[in-house]
Amino acid sequence: MPPAEPYRELAGQAGGPAADRPPSETAACEPVARIGDPSTWDWPQDAAGFPDDAPLQALILSATKLMGAYGQDSVRAAGLKLSLSGLGVLRILVSEDGLKAREVADRAWSSPGTLTSVVNTLVRDGFVERRPDGTDRRVVRLYITEQGRAVITYYVSQAAAWWRKAFDFVDSDDEAVVRRFFIQMINHLSQLIREERGA
Numbered sequence: 068m069p070p071a072e073p074y075r076e077l078a079g080q081a082g083g084p085a086a087d088r089p090p091s092e093t094a095a096c097e098p099v100a101r102i103g104d105p106s107t108w109d110w111p112q113d114a115a116g117f118p119d120d121a122p123l124q125a126l127i128l129s130a131t132k133l134m135g136a137y138g139q140d141s142v143r144a145a146g147l148k149l150s151l152s153g154l155g156v157l158r159i160l161v162s163e164d165g166l167k168a169r170e171v172a173d174r175a176w177s178s179p180g181t182l183t184s185v186v187n188t189l190v191r192d193g194f195v196e197r198r199p200d201g202t203d204r205r206v207v208r209l210y211i212t213e214q215g216r217a218v219i220t221y222y223v224s225q226a227a228a229w230w231r232k233a234f235d236f237v238d239s240d241d242e243a244v245v246r247r248f249f250i251q252m253i254n255h256l257s258q259l260i261r262e263e264r265g266a
Contacts, residue, residue, distance in 0.1 A: 165208045166209055
């Protein structure tokens, strides 16, 4: 299959598993897949190979992966040795300091186990501190340090041009539509996650 071809071979195509069977038998045994149907989707080797009718989840997942790679490049360009996940934790604590690890994990849409690894690195590098709760010593809360605040402030100033460049292809007339779509998607998926986790 050519690298740019985004769909699996359908039954009856040259080289396909049903190529040697009579058409009547093929039709009876092999349902014909609709073009663009997620069940027939194959990831193209190049992001430029996505067709216009690609499933939405394929487009969003690919854009998310590319965004992560681009974002990590922006961190390196700023001269920082941090992960995007670490920056995300710092951003959350800048907004509301002294949260429990579970609360930070929920706001970051992460698992407690994954968050623990990220926080361990931030604590080791002096960006976050763990402190016992003032009323319940069994509870540990996370606090951003002055060094952590300085890092997130520095990154925002250094990366602003990177992120403007990432979205400079969006026409100003389309921005409101794009923004509304992503806000609706974030709200919808957040609700689905809460329902799935019984929150």
